[in-house]
Amino acid sequence: MSIFFVLILIVHLLCVNGLPKNASSTCRCMPEDSCWPSNDAWTKLNSTVSGKLIATVPLGSPCHDPGYDEEACNILQETWPRVETNFPSPYSVFAPLFQGNSCLPYTPRDSSCTIGKNARFAINVSTPADIASGLAFAQEHNLRTVIKNTGHDLLGKSAGAGALGIWTYNLKNLDFLDYTAEYYVGPAVKLGAGIEGWELVQAAAAQGLKVLSGSCTGVGVAGGYSQGGGHSLLSSQYGLAADNVLEWEVVTGDGQHVTASPTQNSDLYWALSGGGGSTYGVVFSVTMKAWPDGPVAGATLTLTPTNATTDDEIWAAVKSYHTHFNSWMEAGATSAHLAGYRSFELFVLTWADHTKDDVRNLLSGWQSDLDAMGMPYNLTLTLFPTWLEHYANYFGPLPYGFPWLSKVQGGRLVPKTTLTGNLDELISALRNITQDGVFQVLGNGMDVSNTSRAVADNAVLPAWRRSAYSMIAFANWDFNSSWSENVALEDRITNSIDPLLRSVMPDSGSYLNEANPYQMTWKEDFYGANYDRLRSVKTTWDPYGLFYARTAVASDEWIESPDGRLCRTAVPS
Ligand SMILES: Cc1cc2nc3c(=O)[nH]c(=O)nc-3n(C[C@H](O)[C@H](O)[C@H](O)COP(=O)(O)OP(=O)(O)OC[C@H]3O[C@@H](n4cnc5c(N)ncnc54)[C@H](O)[C@@H]3O)c2cc1C
Structure with missing residues (x-):
């Protein structure tokens, strides 16, 4: 048995059977570990991001003691299965398997309501500097990081137990422009990472334009949708959303604020345009082609x-x-x-x-x-x-x-x-x-x-x-x-x-x-034949392996235990 395999086995056993409270650096720190940041550290982060750090309160808590609220609970019970119920929450996600059952609105009022699979804290980011501060904090304290926009992700990629969340949903800037570059000249739109499909379609219509977005009106355009490919009812005529991207504005895993286009950081542009969300960096905005409106x-x-x-x-x-x-x-x-x-x-x-x-x-x-x-x-x-x-x-x-x-x-x-x-x-x-x-x-x-x-x-x-x-x-x-x-x-x-x-x-x-x-x-x-190249782009832009999401590129280098703890399956070289 090789030393490498023994190492993997030890890490795996630690993850599955529970870690000592002082978690090894091959595993992300969880709130019960001594390596979890102190209250002072969280307070300092909150002041660095101008008070935009939010501590998790489970979405279902109005249905449970001690904060029971009958009216709010009734609304939650009615709307819980709907995707948009999760939009205003910095942590809650749509996919029930990953939303978990730790605080459902349907269980008795006196049953337990815990944070479960949700992130512990999230930053309601409004600037690239907020994102960079969050990533640096996660790196310094060995925390799991998740990026959540709308929480649509059907594979649970915007959820993570014990994580620090980067919440992009309130990045709602929208600018229409005439774009000129060697690869495209024409109408375009630059949109913040929190813009939803319906917001884009409505704003584009007012300009006499149309832009690709998902069929579900609330799907975020710049997040998992365009980064994962993104199909639209207009795709046979205009291609996938990723085909329409002119440039990405990104804070990468090592905290750089960069533009990725076909001529600038083109490897990152290539990977972000179809290679999956939550892998290479946090997209702050995307610029996409716009098309003339018509019947x-x-x-x-x-x-x-x-x-x-x-x-x-x-x-x-x-x-x-x-x-x-x-x-x-x-x-x-x-x-x-x-x-x-x-x-x-x-x-x-x-x-x-x-x-x-x-x-x-x-x-x-x-x-x-x-x-x-x-x-x-x-x-x-x-x-x-x-x-x-x-x-x-x-x-x-x-x-x-x-x-x-x-x-x-x-x-x-x-x-x-x-x-x-x-x-x-x-x-x-x-x-x-x-x-x-x-x-x-x-x-x-x-x-x-x-x-x-x-x-x-x-x-x-x-x-x-x-x-x-x-x-x-x-x-x-x-x-x-x-x-x-x-x-x-x-x-x-x-x-x-x-x-x-x-x-x-x-x-x-x-x-x-x-x-x-x-x-x-x-x-x-x-990912097919693209996998190896995507893996290598990730090494360049996320050198510390900060971004993990189920089925994202390089996610097989981590094991997630039932409590959500992430441990490396292999020690990085
Ligand atoms: C009801 C419904 C209808 C859908 N309809 C369509 C459709 O018509 N066409 C289609 O192609 N897909 C569709 N989808 C799938 C959709 O594209 C994905 O769920 C997509 O991941 C949603 O992206 P989001 O950013 O809104 O969601 P989130 O769950 O917030 O994020 C999805 C993923 O992207 C990452 N991410 C989010 N924001 C960023 C960011 N700024 N930078 C880096 N990573 C980020 C997250 O970490 C996560 O991995 C649909 C899904 C649902 C549930």
């Missing part, structure tokens, strides 16, 4: 099977959808569909700068098939004069009208070639996943194969360029069921759904923002 045509088409319709007939209609799919995306449309047990809905088809007739013609092949099959359906066509109106119609009313609820999920990028060469196997997998009515499958379709539209070479997973749609298999989290019943759904994804999807689409990957947090093959699935 946007759309459609929904819902199958309405009768009791007499057989399952086989429904799946034949879904198969027909897939046979037409590539041509729609290649023409410049995008789609979002939802398949469940005996249900299928194309709930938004988007085609900017086209007409209702264009959409009608686009869908006519599928409609003819449905008519020939005798499959009933409802079709609605829309045309709005602006992108904002289309977006608000399908995902509004703004800001948070569309109910996005807590779930567990796994996903895979469905290659175009699967639709042409392996469709029966795909349909059979969809049928298998949805058969018992617990799981549904969402598909976000787009063609982002044209890399010449990207501002510059970037770290978007190569499998994206070959894909027809990003598939998410999900089950809603049921707060009326036990924790273990919900976790069993997550296990089903890891042990059954992921392997099934991988067997049908072995040469693809997964969108790192919408995949299973416990995906066993995450390195190749989320």
Whole structure:
């Protein structure tokens, strides 16, 4: 047995079995350790960041003694599963597995309410200097660091027990500009790291422009979304969000405040544009291309099977959808569909700068098939004069009208070639996943194969360029069921759904923002051939390994024990 392996084993055993109170420097300090910063040290940090340090109070605490507040608790119980409930909190996150069950609003008033998996303190940053001070403090005291923007992350990457949080949500600057560089000349927008999709879409509309953002109106644009790739209803025409980035303003792991563009710190630009959030630095702002606004045509088409319709007939209609799919995306449309047990809905088809007739013609092949099959359906066509109106119609009313609820999920990028060469196997997998009515499958379709539209070479997973749609298999989290019943759904994804999807689409990957947090093959699935280069960029810009997030580049160099303590699996050289 090599010395190296023995070292790994010792570190692992310490982490799993509990550390002595004076934690080793191979593990991050936790509040119960003697290495945890003193009150004086926290007070000093608070004064360095001009009073912007916030101590954690669990979001669910109004439902528990001693601070029980009936009215606030009732509101929390109603809104808890909704994503936007977490936005105003510096620590709380949407993904229930990582939000944890240490202070739920549904448990009895006198049951315990603890900080659990949340960060201990967070800095409500408003300047790059605030960020640099936070990072220096974390480095000096060997603390876990997390970056939280909106808390949307489905893989729990913006949460961390015992961490110092860098909370970017209130960085709300927005400036439209005429950008001139050797790689782009034209309209652009510089936005603070806390800007949400709906804020950007609304502000751009007032300028006669449109800019890419996520379908969920509250997804932060500059955070995990653009850094992880970022798909939009406009992506078949304009590429992924990462393809639209002109420059990043970043505080890196070693505290430098830098610009990363195709011509300045280009390795960092490359990595941030698709290589995942919370890995190389804290983005303070991003500058992105803006596009002229104009009319946007759309459609929904819902199958309405009768009791007499057989399952086989429904799946034949879904198969027909897939046979037409590539041509729609290649023409410049995008789609979002939802398949469940005996249900299928194309709930938004988007085609900017086209007409209702264009959409009608686009869908006519599928409609003819449905008519020939005798499959009933409802079709609605829309045309709005602006992108904002289309977006608000399908995902509004703004800001948070569309109910996005807590779930567990796994996903895979469905290659175009699967639709042409392996469709029966795909349909059979969809049928298998949805058969018992617990799981549904969402598909976000787009063609982002044209890399010449990207501002510059970037770290978007190569499998994206070959894909027809990003598939998410999900089950809603049921707060009326036990924790273990919900976790069993997550296990089903890891042990059954992921392997099934991988067997049908072995040469693809997964969108790192919408995949299973416990995906066993995450390195190749989320980063593919880019992984080694991303790892080396991280060494340059985060030399102390300050940033850790589950499934982020280099996260396999840490082990997280059940209490959230992070320990290195290997001693850095
Ligand atoms: C309801 C819902 C709808 C979604 N719709 C879409 C969609 O249409 N298209 C799409 O592509 N994705 C979509 N996503 C996925 C989304 O892109 C990711 O969840 C993304 O990580 C959210 O980024 P955030 O910054 O808002 O969230 P957070 O959870 O706050 O952060 C996400 C990750 O980015 C890191 N991070 C945040 N801010 C910064 C920063 N300033 N610098 C460095 N790292 C940072 C965090 O540490 C974390 O690792 C959706 C997710 C949900 C829950």
